[in-house]
Amino acid sequence: MSRQGLVVSRSNRVLKGTGIRTIVRSALALREGQATDTPRPPNIRYTLMTRRRRIYEGKAKVLYEGPEPGTLIQHFKDDATAFNAKKHEVIDGKGVLNNRISEYVFTNLNEIGVPTHFIKRLNMREQLIREVEIIPLEVVVRNVAAGSLSTRLGIEEGTQLPRSIIEFYYKNDALNDPMVSEEHITAFGWANPQEIDDIMALAIRVNDFLSGLFLGVGIRLVDFKMECGRLFEGEMMRIVVADEISPDSCRLWDIKSNDKLDKDRFRRDMGGLVEAYTEVAKRLGIIAENEPIGGSSPKLVQ
Ligand code: AIR
Numbered sequence: 001m002s003r004q005g006l007v008v009s010r011s012n013r014v015l016k017g018t019g020i021r022t023i024v025r026s027a028l029a030l031r032e033g034q035a036t037d038t039p040r041p042p043n044i045r046y047t048l049m050t051r052r053r054r055i056y057e058g059k060a061k062v063l064y065e066g067p068e069p070g071t072l073i074q075h076f077k078d079d080a081t082a083f084n085a086k087k088h089e090v091i092d093g094k095g096v097l098n099n100r101i102s103e104y105v106f107t108n109l110n111e112i113g114v115p116t117h118f119i120k121r122l123n124m125r126e127q128l129i130r131e132v133e134i135i136p137l138e139v140v141v142r143n144v145a146a147g148s149l150s151t152r153l154g155i156e157e158g159t160q161l162p163r164s165i166i167e168f169y170y171k172n173d174a175l176n177d178p179m180v181s182e183e184h185i186t187a188f189g190w191a192n193p194q195e196i197d198d199i200m201a202l203a204i205r206v207n208d209f210l211s212g213l214f215l216g217v218g219i220r221l222v223d224f225k226m227e228c229g230r231l232f233e234g235e236m237m238r239i240v241v242a243d244e245i246s247p248d249s250c251r252l253w254d255i256k257s258n259d260k261l262d263k264d265r266f267r268r269d270m271g272g273l274v275e276a277y278t279e280v281a282k283r284l285g286i287i288a289e290n291e292p293i294g295g296s297s298p299k300l301v302q
């Protein structure tokens with residue numbers, strides 16, 4: 001990642017308090033896009049020397065080693081991919097919005113007793129999470145027909161389903177995340193029957209919570225994807241919700257207009273993705289009405 005060991009260039013600032021701590025603090029704040037009042041000396045380039053160990057880099061996120069054993073830092077990138085990364089774009093501001101929206105959802109889930117990997121948000125793009133063993137499944141819950149379900153079964157998008165449907169997909173890019181059944185999951189040892197029960201119970205609770213949350217702000221939760229992980233605590237293990245829950249992983253339609261407020265805007269070349277995610281964040285009260293959108297962080301000099 002180019003943001004590691006970054007070089008920050010700033011000029012025309014009054015020189016004051018330039019101890020190494022101040023410099024590192026400023027550089028960190030800048031890197032994360034936080035406002036910093038700490039003045040920097042003019043025309044000097046700083047190299048941030050703290051290097052974190054990168055554990056994993058996915059399409060939209062990076063995981064770094066956390067400050068304590070058993071923790072990780074989850075970093076939200078601006079990258080958007082679809083159709084198994086065949087389509088790729090960098091959308092300025094997406095990572096910041098997903099970090100905030102996912103923080104909000106996971107904080108609420110923790111509060112209502114749905115266990116998650118989330119500990120706290122650290123800055124504009126990063127959150128502290130518990131290290132879990134990711135179960136290689138994408139758990140999709142659907143309330144309204146859309147996307148691949150509509151294509152596969154010929155059901156018109158927007159059709160209310162008779163009941164919520166849970167589907168499993170095997171997380172494997174090379175295979176295009178194929179849909180799998182409980183038979184496949186247990187036969188290949190991705191999860192055992194007890195774990196599948198736990199995952200389904202979590203999926204239903206998350207769906208109930210999210211449906212109500214979004215309905216309250218005039219948004220229909222059409223479907224969403226979640227991932228689960230095994231959290232080991234001493235001798236004990238439990239299944240928790242992991243990854244992220246954001247407009248990247250949900251279909252969210254405005255109740256009145258049916259406007260899409262999710263990643264389908266990117267998948268279907270509709271434009272206005274950051275505006276749509278901002279609308280979701282504003283309706284949830286995460287960001288203020290007049291807060292600027294998209295402004296992710298200062299431009300970094302490579
Ligand atoms: N999803 C699936 N893989 C990645 C993601 N984000 C989400 C989609 C949609 C739901 O899972 O964002 O909310 C179902 O997707 P599909 O394509 O199977 O209809």
Ligand code: ASP
Binds near residue numbers: 083248263
């Ligand atoms: N994120 C996945 C991909 O890059 C799938 C999707 O969201 O459409 O292919």
